[in-house]
Amino acid sequence: MKLLRYGPEGQEKPGLLDASGAIRDLSGHVADISGDVLTPEGLAKLAAIDVESLPVVSGAPRIGACVGNVRKFIAIGLNYADHAAESGMAVPTEPVVFNKWTSCIVGPNDDVMIPEGSSKTDWEVELGVVIGKTARRVSEAEALEHVAGYCVVNDVSEREYQLERGQTWDKGKGFDTFGPIGPWMVTRDEVPDAGNLTMWLEVDGKRFQDGSTKTMIFGVAELVAYCSRLMTLLPGDVITTGTPPGVGMGQKPQVFLKGGEVMRLGIEGLGEQTQKVRRA
Incomplete structure (x- = not known):
């Protein structure tokens, strides 16, 4: 998977890049690409999602740092x-x-x-x-x-x-x-x-x-x-x-x-x- 965060600075939403290069919105499943979402269990849950069921993000939004709430x-x-x-x-x-x-x-x-x-x-x-x-x-x-x-x-x-x-x-x-x-x-x-x-x-x-x-x-x-x-x-x-x-x-x-x-x-x-x- 290619996981990303998109949107205005400080208001980024979680997303996934699909095989065609389109951004799919993950905010219905996770709050951010950070912390427990990145654990093996968290990534397994994301991998199980039908990508085609995720909303396509329109336009060309700003891309934020791909990981949120980095502690170190x-x-x-x-x-x-x-x-x-x-x-x-x-x-x-x-x-x-x-x-x-x-x-x-x-x-x-x-x-x-x-x-x-x-x-x-x-x-x-x-x-x-x-x-x-x-x-x-x-x-x-x-x-x-x-x-x-x-x-x-x-x-x-x-x-x-x-x-x-x-x-x-x-x-x-x-x-x-x-x-x-x-x-x-x-x-x-x-x-x-x-x-x-x-x-x-x-x-x-x-x-x-x-x-x-x-x-x-x-x-x-x-x-x-x-x-x-x-x-x-x-x-x-x-x-x-x-x-x-x-x-x-x-x-x-x-x-x-x-x-x-x-x-x-x-x-x-x-x-x-x-x-x-x-x-x-």
């Missing part, structure tokens, strides 16, 4: 060796974990706002992992049983705040609008190998990132198991798993967003995002 937005840094190299940092021997504040989450096509005074706002296409079952100290072998599905994430980053203001990455990662998620969450049963998906990002039509999840240092199962030893993962939590090379910081000379650009990005089978960049 966990990010993994330097998870591609070639991205670590372009960043001038050592390849990690275990996952680098930081937070993106949940208040940064927006829809996949919402505007991205450059913070006031920023001169180093950057982009990162990433595979997002949505937790569907409470995970506490799970093994790598059982980790994928705790995954509801996958989505596209743009881990927008302000590099000065991330790297030059005390080495606390969180500072540069959680500004408002720095977490576009979606357009939809594709359930795990429809993604047979999350470790072999092509991914890309363009700015104003120029392709900067062109990679694959197959070059991740730590795969999805390893990351879920590792994070579950640091904290209890809950249904609806999102882990964004790192980016391949091609970020603005890694260009020679470096390229950062100034405002007015259009970012377009996607991951094989998980859909695309398009964001207009604006200055706050």
Whole structure:
């Protein structure tokens, strides 16, 4: 299934993308795509619904973040060796974990706002992992049983705040609008190998990132198991798993967003995002 949320910001309704690409309204069955709806039991109930019985949503509504009421937005840094190299940092021997504040989450096509005074706002296409079952100290072998599905994430980053203001990455990662998620969450049963998906990002039509999840240092199962030893993962939590090379910081000379650009990005089978960049 491809599950999504549509409608004005703060008033999103739950939906499902059918085989023809039409949005079907799920609000007669669930209140939101969040929490218990994402558990194995919740997803099984949705899968049992006759899609043709669901109302078709007319027009072209705004698409919101594909998961609502996210309690934890966990990010993994330097998870591609070639991205670590372009960043001038050592390849990690275990996952680098930081937070993106949940208040940064927006829809996949919402505007991205450059913070006031920023001169180093950057982009990162990433595979997002949505937790569907409470995970506490799970093994790598059982980790994928705790995954509801996958989505596209743009881990927008302000590099000065991330790297030059005390080495606390969180500072540069959680500004408002720095977490576009979606357009939809594709359930795990429809993604047979999350470790072999092509991914890309363009700015104003120029392709900067062109990679694959197959070059991740730590795969999805390893990351879920590792994070579950640091904290209890809950249904609806999102882990964004790192980016391949091609970020603005890694260009020679470096390229950062100034405002007015259009970012377009996607991951094989998980859909695309398009964001207009604006200055706050």
